[in-house]
Amino acid sequence: MINEGAKILEEGKAIRPSDVDIVWQNGYGWPAYRGGPMFYGDQVGLDKVLAKMKDFQATMGDQFKPSPLLEKLVAEGKRFQDLK
Numbered sequence: 251m252i253n254e255g256a257k258i259l260e261e262g263k264a265i266r267p268s269d270v271d272i273v274w275q276n277g278y279g280w281p282a283y284r285g286g287p288m289f290y291g292d293q294v295g296l297d298k299v300l301a302k303m304k305d306f307q308a309t310m311g312d313q314f315k316p317s318p319l320l321e322k323l324v325a326e327g328k329r330f331q332d333l334k
Contacts, residue, residue, distance in 0.1 A: 252291040252299050256317035259333070267330035292329040300324045 255270040264270050271286020284290055291299050300321060306314035323329065 251287040253303050253314075253317050253320060255288050255291075256319040256323075256330075259330075260317060260319045267333060288330045292331055296320060296324050296329060 251274070255264075255267070255274075258264050258270055259267060264273075267288035268286070270288050271280070274280035274286050275282050280286055285293075300316055303314055303316040303320065307316065323332075
């Protein structure tokens, strides 16, 4: 969900990471106390999310290819909340 949220941001379908979080909380029942998948990704660490996506891609194929935005944020040492 974090990787797909990054793709949604890249495509301009959402303006802010919090927009993705709100949709997941109110539309899909993501637990509000967890803040949404983008907030959760920042808390876990985007480097860990990226590493897991690379593992998934290696074992299950390119449908799990990491989002370029996710890769960029990790390379720059940033979080979703740093996006303006």
